[in-house]
Amino acid sequence: MQDLHSLTKASVFVLFANAGLAGLQLLRCNRKWVAAGALALNSLVLLNATVEGFLFWLYGLAPKHIVVADAILGSNANEAREFIASYWVHIVLVSALLVAMIGLQAWVERKFNTVRAGTPKAGNRRERLLGSGMFALFALLHFNATMAEENPLVYWPNYFADYQQQRAFLAEVKSKVARDLAMARQYKTAYVGQPRQTLVLVLGESVNRSNWSLYGYPRNTTPELAARRDDLLVFRNVRSSDAATVQSLLKMLTPATLKQPDAWLTEPNVLALARTAGYHITWLSNQEQGDGPIQILAEHAHEQIFVNNGHGRGARSLDERLLPHLKRVLEGPAPRKLVVVHMLGAHLRYDLRYPAAFDRFSGADDAVSTTLYKAGRPYWIRKARNQYDNAMLYTDHVLSSILKTAEESTTASPVSLLYVSDHGQEVGHYRNFSGHSSTDPSGYQIPLLYWTKGPDPDPAERRAALEARDYRTDYLDHTLLGLLGIRTRFYQPENDILSSQYVDPPG
Numbered sequence: 001m002q003d004l005h006s007l008t009k010a011s012v013f014v015l016f017a018n019a020g021l022a023g024l025q026l027l028r029c030n031r032k033w034v035a036a037g038a039l040a041l042n043s044l045v046l047l048n049a050t051v052e053g054f055l056f057w058l059y060g061l062a063p064k065h066i067v068v069a070d071a072i073l074g075s076n077a078n079e080a081r082e083f084i085a086s087y088w089v090h091i092v093l094v095s096a097l098l099v100a101m102i103g104l105q106a107w108v109e110r111k112f113n114t115v116r117a118g119t120p121k122a123g124n125r126r127e128r129l130l131g132s133g134m135f136a137l138f139a140l141l142h143f144n145a146t147m148a149e150e151n152p153l154v155y156w157p158n159y160f161a162d163y164q165q166q167r168a169f170l171a172e173v174k175s176k177v178a179r180d181l182a183m184a185r186q187y188k189t190a191y192v193g194q195p196r197q198t199l200v201l202v203l204g205e206s207v208n209r210s211n212w213s214l215y216g217y218p219r220n221t222t223p224e225l226a227a228r229r230d231d232l233l234v235f236r237n238v239r240s241s242d243a244a245t246v247q248s249l250l251k252m253l254t255p256a257t258l259k260q261p262d263a264w265l266t267e268p269n270v271l272a273l274a275r276t277a278g279y280h281i282t283w284l285s286n287q288e289q290g291d292g293p294i295q296i297l298a299e300h301a302h303e304q305i306f307v308n309n310g311h312g313r314g315a316r317s318l319d320e321r322l323l324p325h326l327k328r329v330l331e332g333p334a335p336r337k338l339v340v341v342h343m344l345g346a347h348l349r350y351d352l353r354y355p356a357a358f359d360r361f362s363g364a365d366d367a368v369s370t371t372l373y374k375a376g377r378p379y380w381i382r383k384a385r386n387q388y389d390n391a392m393l394y395t396d397h398v399l400s401s402i403l404k405t406a407e408e409s410t411t412a413s414p415v416s417l418l419y420v421s422d423h424g425q426e427v428g429h430y431r432n433f434s435g436h437s438s439t440d441p442s443g444y445q446i447p448l449l450y451w452t453k454g455p456d457p458d459p460a461e462r463r464a465a466l467e468a469r470d471y472r473t474d475y476l477d478h479t480l481l482g483l484l485g486i487r488t489r490f491y492q493p494e495n496d497i498l499s500s501q502y503v504d505p506p507g
């Protein structure tokens with residue numbers, strides 16, 4: 001019910017499990033016991049599928065999603081009674097289906113599990129070899145963590161342990177954030193901006209700027225942003241500090257830098273400072289909730305909205321889901337607003353990151369495909385590149401829609417927007433590889449865009465000079481504090497890419 005990928009995994013497990021049990025038959029193990037084992041295992045798999053299917057039907061969420069886990073494991077007896085009272089019809093229907101399936105299985109087992117006359121008591125050598133091989137394969141499957149999870153006897157204990165761990169982590173995060181905010185009152189932040197102000201900070205995911213036509217890529221991957229080119233500052237020389245999400249975002253939004261990676265533990269982050277300066281903060285995300293240090297940042301917000309129904313960054317959840325929430329948040333009454341929008345962008349798998357209408361480069365025969373072919377890139381890399389470029393085209397559309405939403409908002413004015421990707425991506429740019437890369441320049445080549453509503457008073461020469469500035473995003477917190485109009489001893493204008501006091505490059 002969730003997706004083809006989950007169905008395939010479950011089917012592979014069932015196939016191997018039953019083949020393993022059939023192997024025991026070939027080894028002439030006790031027939032009754034093997035039959036009972038088969039019935040128990042297949043019933044458990046059916047029960048598991050029923051529970052997961054039921055949860056998905058009810059919540060539209062993967063069972064591991066924190067919301068679902070909370071509902072199953074965090075409810076008290078009263079809530080459980082209420083739940084049964086409201087869903088008893090569904091529960092009865094689903095249970096009846098399960099009982100029928102198990103009954104059918106038992107019937108098949110009884111009817112067909114007979115010994116053919118003349119079958120020798122001991123198997124021959126070939127049967128023994130085959131039988132052991134089949135059972136060994138089933139056992140070996142458990143060494144693969146993802147496949148082992150398909151076994152209900154592995155899955156549910158893990159599920160419980162994961163949940164406990166996540167609860168403990170979130171409790172710890174909440175107390176850290178409370179401490180941070182209490183401390184923040186002593187930072188003596190001063191607000192020097194306009195009385196009303198909104199900043200939308202859009203955090204991209206796995207976007208390499210060299211795949212944007214806005215930065216000169218031969219494929220037309222950013223038509224909508226190109227149409228807004230005159231309203232944008234398009235920074236050409238920006239690198240991410242890291243090639244992975246958590247490390248990079250942590251350095252963008254906190255005082256941590258490559259030189260001082262632990263500074264975020266002792267010094268205040270942008271969100272804590274913005275809160276003390278009177279901003280209403282919203283964290284709007286299409287990524288996973290409870291994801292390590294990112295959750296610590298999210299907890300600083302007054303409001304957290306997670307729109308991703310799946311589990312992890314591998315889930316299919318299109319970024320357009322963010323738009324209606326953004327529209328509502330921008331209409332909020334607070335005079336000063338900071339909205340962090342965390343996109344799923346082009347995170348692996350690329351083919352899950354865009355709807356069919358944006359599938360424009362699959363099978364393309366153009367300058368890019370020729371270059372890749374001449375560089376000796378194999379078929380699977382060229383295919384990944386086409387899918388990645390489709391994801392770029394879709395990101396262009398979502399970003400443009402976000403800009404339109406900000407532009408049309410009447411309550412969030414004046415409003416500006418900063419877009420930056422957490423890191424780049426290698427998709428056959430330098431070698432036969434696709435994914436995160438900390439060893440190629442492609443892992444760090446990111447776009448940085450700045451937009452503000454209304455005409456930009458800066459002359460063209462100043463804009464061009466700004467766009468050419470050399471920057472690394474572990475200093476982005478200074479740019480953000482500058483944009484937010486926050487003055488504190490933690491703000492250094494020489495590290496603010498938009499400041500007239502900027503020193504090139506920072507650090």
Ligand SMILES: [Zn+2]
Pocket residue numbers: 205206244245246422423
């Ligand atoms: Zn990332």
